[in-house]
Amino acid sequence: MLFTFRYCFSFFLLALLVFKADPSGAQPSLLNKRITVSCSEMPVSSILQQLGKESGIRFSYDPVVVSAARRTTLRAVNQPLGDVLKALFNDSGILYHEIGNQLVIYRNTREETVPSAEPARAVLAEKNAINTAQFTAKVLPFPEHDTVFFTRRDTLIVSRTDTLIKKDTLILHDTIIHRDTVFVEKTNKAQKTFRNTDPRFDRNSMKNQKFKRNNGFYGGISYEQFLGTAGYKASSAQSGSLSDLMKGSVSATAMNYSVGLSAGYDYLRLGIRSGLSYTRLGEAFQYSFIQQEGGFYKKDTVEKYYTLSGSDTSWYFVTDSSWVNSNSKKYTYKNPNSYRYVEIPFMLKFRVFQGDNAEIYGIGGIIAGMYFGGKALIILEDADHTVTWTSSLQMNPVVISWQAGAGTAINFSNRLGVFAELLYRKQLSNQYRNYAVQKKFELLNIKTGIFVRF
Numbered sequence: 291m292l293f294t295f296r297y298c299f300s301f302f303l304l305a306l307l308v309f310k311a312d313p314s315g316a317q318p319s320l321l322n323k324r325i326t327v328s329c330s331e332m333p334v335s336s337i338l339q340q341l342g343k344e345s346g347i348r349f350s351y352d353p354v355v356v357s358a359a360r361r362t363t364l365r366a367v368n369q370p371l372g373d374v375l376k377a378l379f380n381d382s383g384i385l386y387h388e389i390g391n392q393l394v395i396y397r398n399t400r401e402e403t404v405p406s407a408e409p410a411r412a413v414l415a416e417k418n419a420i421n422t423a424q425f426t427a428k429v430l431p432f433p434e435h436d437t438v439f440f441t442r443r444d445t446l447i448v449s450r451t452d453t454l455i456k457k458d459t460l461i462l463h464d465t466i467i468h469r470d471t472v473f474v475e476k477t478n479k480a481q482k483t484f485r486n487t488d489p490r491f492d493r494n495s496m497k498n499q500k501f502k503r504n505n506g507f508y509g510g511i512s513y514e515q516f517l518g519t520a521g522y523k524a525s526s527a528q529s530g531s532l533s534d535l536m537k538g539s540v541s542a543t544a545m546n547y548s549v550g551l552s553a554g555y556d557y558l559r560l561g562i563r564s565g566l567s568y569t570r571l572g573e574a575f576q577y578s579f580i581q582q583e584g585g586f587y588k589k590d591t592v593e594k595y596y597t598l599s600g601s602d603t604s605w606y607f608v609t610d611s612s613w614v615n616s617n618s619k620k621y622t623y624k625n626p627n628s629y630r631y632v633e634i635p636f637m638l639k640f641r642v643f644q645g646d647n648a649e650i651y652g653i654g655g656i657i658a659g660m661y662f663g664g665k666a667l668i669i670l671e672d673a674d675h676t677v678t679w680t681s682s683l684q685m686n687p688v689v690i691s692w693q694a695g696a697g698t699a700i701n702f703s704n705r706l707g708v709f710a711e712l713l714y715r716k717q718l719s720n721q722y723r724n725y726a727v728q729k730k731f732e733l734l735n736i737k738t739g740i741f742v743r744f
Contacts, residue, residue, distance in 0.1 A: 319388070320345075320347055320371065320386075320388050320391075320393050321370060321371045321372030321375070321386060321388075321393075322370050322371070322372070323345050323347070323370065323371045324368045324369060324370055324371075325341060325344050325345055325366055325368075325369060325370075325371050325374050326344065326366060326367050326368055326369075327340060327341060327344055327364060327365070327366050327374065328364075328365045328366075329362075329363065329364045329365070330363045331361050331362070331363055332361060332362070332363075332364075333358060333359055333360065333361055334356055334357055334358050334359070334360050334361075334362060334378065335353065335356075335358035335359070337362070337364055337378060338351070338356075338358075338378075341371070341374065341375075345371060346391070347371070347391060347392070347393050348391060348392040348393070349392070349393055349395060350392055350393070350394045350395065351394070351395035351396070352395075352396070352397075355384075355395070355396065355397050356379065356384070356395055362378070364377065364378055372386075375395075383397050383398055384396075384397060385397070385398045499704065500646055502704060502743070503646070503647075503701055503703075503704045503743070504556065504644060504649065504701070505556045505557055505558065506555065506556065506557075506743055506744065507553070507554070507555050507743065507744045508553070508554055508555075508556070508741045508742060508743045508744065509551070509552065509553045509554075509741065509742060509744070510551070510552050510553075510709075510739050510740050510741030510742060511549075511550070511551055511552070511739055511740060512549070512550060512551075512552050512565075512567070512737055512738065512739030513547070513548070513549050513737070513738055513739065514547060514548040514549075514567075514569075514713075514735045514736070514737040515546075515547055515735060515736050516546030516547060516548070516571070516715075516733040516734070516735045517542070517546075517733065517734045517735065517736075518542055518546075518731070518732055518733040518734055519540060519541065519542035519543075519573055519731070519732075520540065520571075520573065520721070520729050520730060520731045520732070521729070521730055521731075521732055522536050522537040522727055522728065522729055523727070523728045523730075524726065524727060524728075525725075525726050525727060525728055526726065528726075529671070529726035529727055532669060532671060532675070532726055532727055533726075533727045535577070535669050535675060536668075536669055536727050536729070539575055539576060539577040539669065540573040540574065540575055540576075540627070541573060541574050541576070542573065543572070543573055543574050543626070545570065545572045545573075545574075545626060545628065546570065546571050546572060546731075546733060547569075547570055548567050548568065548569040548570070548633065548735075549567060549568055550565055550566055550567020550568060550569075550633070551565050551566050551567070552564070552565035552567075552635075552739065552741070553565055554637075554639070556639070556641075558641075559640060559641040559644070560638075560639065560640060560641075561638075561639035561640075561641070561651075562637065562638060562639065563635065563637040563638075563639060563653070563655075564634065564635060564636055564637070565634070565635060566632070566633075566634060567632075567633045567634075567635070568630070568631075568632060568633075569630070569631045569632075569633045569659060570628055570629070570630055570631075571628070571629045571631065571731055571733075572626060572627045572628035572629055572664075572666070573626075573627050574624075574625075574626055574627070575623065575624065575625045575626070575627045575666065575667045576622075576623065576624045577622070577623050577667070577669060577677055578620060578621065578622040578623070579620070579621055579674065579675055579676070579677075580618055580619065580620045580621070581618070581619050581620075581621060581674055581676075621676075621677070623667055623677045625665070625666070625667045627664070627665070627666035627667060628664050628665055628666060629661065629664040629666060629685070629721070630661070630662055630663050630664050631659035631660060631661055631662070631689065632659070632660045632662060633657050633658065633659040633660070634657070634658050635655060635656070635657045635658075635693070636655045636656055636657075636658075637653050637654065637655035637693070638653070638654060638655055639651050639652070639653045640652050640653075647700060647701045648698065648699065648700050648701070649698065649699050650696070650697075650698050651696070651697055651698070651699070652694075652695075652696050652697075653694070653695060653696070653697055653711065653713075654692075654693060654694035654695070655692070655693060655694075656690060656691065656692050656693070656718075657690070657691045657692070657693055657715065658688060658689075658690055659688065659689045659690075659691065660687065660688055661682075661685050661686065661687050661688070661689065663682075664680070664685070665679070666679070666680045667679060667680070668680050668684065668722075668725070671726055683723075683724065684722055684723065684724060684725055685721065685722065685723065686719060686720060686721060686722065686723050688719070689717055689719050689721060690717070690718045690719050691715050691716060691717045691718060691731075692715065692716060692718060693713050693714065693715035694713065694714060695711055695712050695713030695714060696711065696712060697709055697710060697711030697712070697737070698710055698711075699741075704743070705742050705743050705744075706740070706741075706742055706743075707740070707741055707742075707743070708738070708739070708740050708741070709738070709739055709740075709741065710736075710737070710738045711736070711737040711738075712734075712736060712737075713734075713735050713736075713737060714732075714733070714734055714735075715731075715732075715733050715735060716730065716731070716732045716733075717730040717731050717732075718730075
């Protein structure tokens with residue numbers, strides 16, 4: 291009986307020594323599998339994948355430790371897997387740990403100590419049945435502080451003879467960074483002005499942006515094209531024929547235009563506008579007349595008769611005389627008459643429609659035109675109705691006109707915009723002075739321009 295007890299105790303001791311042996315000293319059974327492989331200039335990671343296909347073994351490793359991107363050539367015919375891996379890595383520091391059908395490849399950085407299995411089992415129990423845990427790219431802490439990557443989802447079955455965690459202390463460091471962005475709205479002290487109570491003057495409001503887009507001071511440039519001609523009227527009954535001659539001597543042309551600068555102010559529906567412009571008015575003048583020079587009277591016998599008185603006969607003759615021109619000349623005059631003015635308009639504007647970017651309005655007022663020169667022909671009041679050039683003494687220095695029409699404006703931005711207007715204007719005062727005929731221009735004009743708000 292004593293002999294039997296001693297025999298069993300010795301057998302138990304021998305088995306314990308075998309199970310507690312250093313895994314680096316004993317050759318795992320997976321490393322004994324014989325492999326046949328041939329790889330030429332392939333990355334180490336690809337070679338390990340090929341070895342896994344040939345052997346049916348799953349490899350877990352740190353790509354940095356095994357230099358997974360390194361290219362090498364490996365050829366083996368029916369050789370143990372351990373010898374093949376030794377030839378592949380050629381590094382004595384590379385060790386292998388077998389977990390089921392998986393081979394963990396790691397590096398031994400210091401002397402390994404084997405702790406008791408009890409702390410490992412306690413930690414495993416706290417992790418809630420780790421015997422069926424699944425890992426994907428997990429990190430296992432080894433005493434050598436190596437990082438081991440499990441590239442596949444494996445089921446690890448932990449037996450009492452396996453030691454997965456060789457260190458009692460498990461430390462997990464998590465860094466949590468939380469950032470909050472806080473916006474602080476600053477409130478300015480109210481100023482004692484009417485703008486604080488009027489929403490149109492809140493600089494940060496959309497309503498104020500629209501208000502400034504359509505209101506306030508503006509300035510711009512414009513061009514007007516006039517269509518039409520002047521009207522003539524006799525000042526007296528004696529000058530009726532002269533008025534007809536002047537009316538028949540001119541025709542409408544496209545030589546009437548105006549260019550200038552404009553400035554104004556808009557507020558809600560009302561607005562005012564003024565400016566300074568150069569205006570050219572005129573027409574095509576064409577007139578002809580015939581003037582006689584020299585001549586004589588021609589005497590003709592119209593009738594003759596006689597009478598008898600006794601034996602005497604008396605003859606009587608009836609004569610007539612007419613003027614015969616010896617020389618006549620025809621005079622023809624052609625000239626593009628022009629009259630130049632500097633004009634200052636005074637206009638009122640009323641908005642019929644106003645949107646965010648466009649408006650339609652009516653506009654009207656008076657225009658003061660100051661004459662400063664021109665070149666034109668005029669028919670004189672003499673018997674032959676000859677022609678002469680006008681002078682400043684025959685022209686009114688200031689001509690007043692009225693103008694009215696409608697227009698539209700389009701805003702491209704808060705500042706820039708364009709406008710177009712259709713207008714009618716008529717001179718209130720006579721263009722001539724000290725002349726028997728009154729002349730006033732009546733014109734339909736199209737005005738376009740561009741403006742900038744300030």
